[in-house]
Amino acid sequence: MRHEPSSFPSFPIPQASRLSLRYNPRMAEPYDPPQFEPRWQEFWVRERFAATDTAAEKGLYMLMMFPYPSGDLHVGHGRNYILGDCLFRMFLMQGRTVLNPMGWDAFGLPAENAAIKRNIHPREWTIANIGRMKDQFRRWGILYDWDKEITSCEPGYYRWNQWLFNRMLEKGLAYRGKSPVNWCPSCRTVLANEQVIAGECERCGTVVEQRDLEQWFLRITAYADRLLDGLDRLPDWPEKVKIMQRNWIGRSEGAQFTMKIQGREDLPGFEVFTTRPDTSFGMTFAVLAPDHPLVDEITTADHRAKVEAFVDHVRHQTEIDRLSTEGPLEKRGVFTGSHAVNPFTGKPVPIFLADYVLMSYGTGAIMAVPGQDQRDWEFAKAYGLPIVRTVKPPDDWEGEAYVDDGPAINSEWLDGLYKADAVAKATEWLEQRGIGKRKVHYRLRDWLISRQRYWGTPIPVVYCERDGIVAVPDDQLPVLLPADVEFSGVEGNPLERSATFVATTCPRCGRAARRETDTMDTFVDSSWYYARFINPHVADAMLDEGRVRRWMPVDLYIGGVEHAILHLMYARFVYKVLSDFGMVPGDEPFPVLFNQGMIVGKSNITGRLEKMSKSKGNVVAPDALIARYGADTERVYTLFMGPPEKEAEWTDEGVLGAHRFLQRVWALQDVVAGATGRDGERGTDERLRVATHRTVKRVHVDLERYHPNTAIAAMMELVNSISEAQEAAGGGALGEAYETLLRLLHPFAPHATEELWHLAGHEGSLLRAGWPTYDAALLARQRVTLAVQVNGKLRATLDVEPGLDADAAASVARQAVAKWLDGKEVVKVVHVADRMVSLVVKG
RNA sequence: GCCGGAGUGGCGAAAUGGCAGACGCACGGGACUUAAAAUCCCGGGUCCGAAAGGGCGUAAGGGUUCGAAUCCCUUCUCCGGCACCA
Numbered sequence: 001m002r003h004e005p006s007s008f009p010s011f012p013i014p015q016a017s018r019l020s021l022r023y024n025p026r027m028a029e030p031y032d033p034p035q036f037e038p039r040w041q042e043f044w045v046r047e048r049f050a051a052t053d054t055a056a057e058k059g060l061y062m063l064m065m066f067p068y069p070s071g072d073l074h075v076g077h078g079r080n081y082i083l084g085d086c087l088f089r090m091f092l093m094q095g096r097t098v099l100n101p102m103g104w105d106a107f108g109l110p111a112e113n114a115a116i117k118r119n120i121h122p123r124e125w126t127i128a129n130i131g132r133m134k135d136q137f138r139r140w141g142i143l144y145d146w147d148k149e150i151t152s153c154e155p156g157y158y159r160w161n162q163w164l165f166n167r168m169l170e171k172g173l174a175y176r177g178k179s180p181v182n183w184c185p186s187c188r189t190v191l192a193n194e195q196v197i198a199g200e201c202e203r204c205g206t207v208v209e210q211r212d213l214e215q216w217f218l219r220i221t222a223y224a225d226r227l228l229d230g231l232d233r234l235p236d237w238p239e240k241v242k243i244m245q246r247n248w249i250g251r252s253e254g255a256q257f258t259m260k261i262q263g264r265e266d267l268p269g270f271e272v273f274t275t276r277p278d279t280s281f282g283m284t285f286a287v288l289a290p291d292h293p294l295v296d297e298i299t300t301a302d303h304r305a306k307v308e309a310f311v312d313h314v315r316h317q318t319e320i321d322r323l324s325t326e327g328p329l330e331k332r333g334v335f336t337g338s339h340a341v342n343p344f345t346g347k348p349v350p351i352f353l354a355d356y357v358l359m360s361y362g363t364g365a366i367m368a369v370p371g372q373d374q375r376d377w378e379f380a381k382a383y384g385l386p387i388v389r390t391v392k393p394p395d396d397w398e399g400e401a402y403v404d405d406g407p408a409i410n411s412e413w414l415d416g417l418y419k420a421d422a423v424a425k426a427t428e429w430l431e432q433r434g435i436g437k438r439k440v441h442y443r444l445r446d447w448l449i450s451r452q453r454y455w456g457t458p459i460p461v462v463y464c465e466r467d468g469i470v471a472v473p474d475d476q477l478p479v480l481l482p483a484d485v486e487f488s489g490v491e492g493n494p495l496e497r498s499a500t501f502v503a504t505t506c507p508r509c510g511r512a513a514r515r516e517t518d519t520m521d522t523f524v525d526s527s528w529y530y531a532r533f534i535n536p537h538v539a540d541a542m543l544d545e546g547r548v549r550r551w552m553p554v555d556l557y558i559g560g561v562e563h564a565i566l567h568l569m570y571a572r573f574v575y576k577v578l579s580d581f582g583m584v585p586g587d588e589p590f591p592v593l594f595n596q597g598m599i600v601g602k603s604n605i606t607g608r609l610e611k612m613s614k615s616k617g618n619v620v621a622p623d624a625l626i627a628r629y630g631a632d633t634e635r636v637y638t639l640f641m642g643p644p645e646k647e648a649e650w651t652d653e654g655v656l657g658a659h660r661f662l663q664r665v666w667a668l669q670d671v672v673a674g675a676t677g678r679d680g681e682r683g684t685d686e687r688l689r690v691a692t693h694r695t696v697k698r699v700h701v702d703l704e705r706y707h708p709n710t711a712i713a714a715m716m717e718l719v720n721s722i723s724e725a726q727e728a729a730g731g732g733a734l735g736e737a738y739e740t741l742l743r744l745l746h747p748f749a750p751h752a753t754e755e756l757w758h759l760a761g762h763e764g765s766l767l768r769a770g771w772p773t774y775d776a777a778l779l780a781r782q783r784v785t786l787a788v789q790v791n792g793k794l795r796a797t798l799d800v801e802p803g804l805d806a807d808a809a810a811s812v813a814r815q816a817v818a819k820w821l822d823g824k825e826v827v828k829v830v831h832v833a834d835r836m837v838s839l840v841v842k843g
Numbered sequence: 844g845c846c847g848g849a850g851u852g853g854c855g856a857a858a859u860g861g862c863a864g865a866c867g868c869a870c871g872g873g874a875c876u877u878a879a880a881a882u883c884c885c886g887g888g889u890c891c892g893a894a895a896g897g898g899c900g901u902a903a904g905g906g907u908u909c910g911a912a913u914c915c916c917u918u919c920u921c922c923g924g925c926a927c928c929a
Contacts (some may be wrong), residue, residue, distance in 0.1 A: 086872075092900070165855080239847080239848090240848065243846070243847055244846090246846095247845095248925080250928065272929080273928095275928095276929085332927095356926075357927085361928050361929075362928070367929085369929095375929090394921090441929090443925095443928060462858045559924085612854095641856090642856060647922085649853075649854095649855075650856080651868080653854090653855095653869070654867080656868080657867050657868055659868090660867095661867085663882090668905055709855095710856095710866080712866080713867075716866055717866070787862045789909075793910075830909050836862075842909095
């Protein structure tokens with residue numbers, strides 16, 4: 001996030017003499033967090049520090065990705081919530097209005113699986129988990145505005161999924177279509193393209209099968225270009241996420257044209273898409289996908305047996321087999337017996353089928369140019385097909401297909417042109433003759449949202465024998481999940497066996513009709529929840545336009561990089577749809593995104609570092625940790641482990657270090673209590689004040705750039721400075737240092753700092769005590785260390801007044817390194833103010 | 844295979860063109876203690892040297908610069924994403 005330093009409200013640092021005498025001069029109790037942490041947790045809730053009135057105010061909107069309520073949280077889960085809470089508390093101390101809500105992505109398979117296993121309703125299981133997780137947040141000292149809580153499995157939320165679906169249906173953005181889809185036999189449901197990782201189900205790892213089914217889709221491809229272009233206007237997103245989304249959308253520009261089939265004027269031919277129309281003269285064969293609709297028509301009698309065997313073989317391949325690039329090409333294709341006409345040369349080329357041509361991309365058919373495509377080259381070699389180069393490779397070229405730029409050859413009227421010009425001319429030629437046109441294709445496919453499971457939002461349509469597909473009218477929403485279902489685990493969606501649910505009447509004609517039993521992908525729920533947080537209780541609309549216009553977009557969005565494509569792409573898509581409906585401002589929901597890294601632990605099973613999970617046996621539960629060391633220790637260690645965007649390993653020794661630091665802070669109350677009210681030794685007081693103000697600056701800057709690890713290091717240094725100064729410093733400087741430390745440390749260790757603040761005689765909460773500012777003038781007049789280099793090597797460091805000009809700095813530098821200059825000539829002097837002097841000598 | 848990111852002490856790391864290793868962990872030494880734990884103090888990149896001091900050092904090699912962990916090129920290793928995309 002970019003805040004100007006001036007946007008941080010200024011709070012005067014209290015006069016030290018006023019507070020140093022208030023300490024109770026007694027030996028402090030030992031640091032025992034369980035003694036006081038629960039008390040402060042109750043206090044923060046009671047005082048409603050996190051409550052924000054979105055109707056009355058406008059402020060900063062920060063958001064952590066809302067979790068699936070799986071039950072117990074481990075220390076790895078704590079990372080983003082603790083980081084978020086740290087920033088939230090700093091914002092509150094700065095006096096800013098902040099919306100910081102939390103809710104539950106509460107639909108999903110685990111609840112249904114638990115239902116089958118334990119004979120408990122998914123809702124019960126989910127609600128119980130939510131209770132446990134809320135309790136965990138409280139024990140971490142994490143504050144949310146619970147008045148805004150959203151639970152996506154409640155009808156008050158999911159009815160708006162249905163309402164939005166109706167709007168998208170009206171606009172043609174939701175449609176029912178038949179296509180080969182990914183089917184997970186273990187989850188017994190279809191999956192979106194995005195949920196299939198290397199041919200396996202993202203959730204359970206089962207190999208996915210292809211099935212031809214009628215399903216509901218959302219037309220995300222209509223927004224492909226806007227999703228792509230929008231990325232360029234998100235400077236505060238991690239580059240990595242933007243690249244992943246760009247690759248996923250996979251825009252490619254080229255030309256599409258028709259190939260006629262030789263001797264078959266009765267057929268329309270087929271379309272091919274190519275990014276290299278400039279190489280068309282080199283086409284020596286064409287390839288169709290095995291499931292291309294024309295296959296049957298063009299297969300000649302003498303090739304039919306082989307073609308059918310091949311098509312059958314491909315159909316029975318799993319996704320995994322198909323992805324494998326292994327295996328001889330000879331077995332991966334077959335000749336159909338027909339020829340197509342290359343429109344550029346007018347000559348016939350044989351038509352093959354090959355498993356590497358996919359019906360789901362482009363037109364499901366390609367022109368093959370072995371001279372300029374390595375895969376086509378290999379195919380041509382395997383089948384003894386001719387190879388014609390149409391781009392002149394460099395003279396020293398020893399490779400096979402040449403894919404880079406060069407002058408066109410063997411291409412009649414394209415000869416001599418380079419790629420860009422040749423592509424343009426070839427495309428123009430196609431357009432003029434009405435054979436083809438410029439065309440853009442995407443890798444992105446429409447979002448398949450049907451799921452054959454119970455625990456999700458019912459898709460609000462009915463099937464009527466007379467009227468066909470009929471949307472459930474808005475005034476009959478929500479379509480509720482029925483209660484009369486059994487979770488027996490037998491094949492099929494439990495909704496299909498619910499008598500009350502399936503049988504209904506057609507909203508249009510009133511006759512008997514059948515209700516849709518598929519439910520929505522849960523990513524629909526999370527694609528707009530961030531806007532609902534602003535007005536979670538509005539009952540008669542999805543969004544309260546006035547409030548949403550004031551509070552959207554989200555100013556800071558924090559979550560794991562595992563959502564780089566799935567959630568973040570869907571949410572951007574839905575936000576653009578809402579934007580087109582005029583319901584939200586702008587067209588990007590999250591202008592600032594921060595991805596925290598995973599916390600990993602050494603697995604008991606593999607012995608390697610892996611993401612914490614029960615199956616890896618490397619889970620660290622927070623409860624025992626909090627009971628022994630306190631929540632503040634876990635928070636400080638989590639924030640100190642390393643930069644939060646990086647992966648970090650959890651170690652018990654590290655926890656101990658964080659705990660020792662807090663103990664040292666705790667012990668400082670004795671140091672300050674023992675100080676006198678008089679001024680201390682002059683130099684010591686000054687040094688301590690400088691250390692204090694430097695720390696304020698460092699913590700402030702480090703938090704702004706999301707580096708809590710170095711902010712903690714700075715505070716550790718301040719603690720060391722206070723300890724060193726304790727004998728000689730006066731109460732004023734010690735008090736200032738100590739109380740500033742408590743304020744700075746509060747977002748990191750809220751419980752201990754609140755307790756110490758009270759032990760120091762203050763009332764109220766540090767959350768209202770103001771965020772410290774520093775005395776820039778004090779820091780500016782401190783002496784600086786000047787490094788002196790001779791020919792790039794460090795030869796001296798000097799302690800000097802700040803602000804020396806180049807001549808004065810050069811002069812003291814020459815004296816300091818006289819022995820290195822002896823008998824030599826200084827030919828150049830480089831001066832960096834208050835940092836270094838570099839002397840270049842010769843001779 | 845393609846696209847990205849990262850390689851710094853025994854370990855987590857800091858420094859993003861200007862004193863490499865801040866801060867912490869682990870380790871070694873010392874104080875306190877009958878003892879241990881806890882706590883406190885001191886020391887740790889490496890080589891030469893008694894020391895002063897100096898050489899070398901940020902995966903490897905090269906380059907740009909007065910000056911490079913940081914910028915550029917080549918290579919290696921690890922991590923992540925995509926993966927027959929026409």
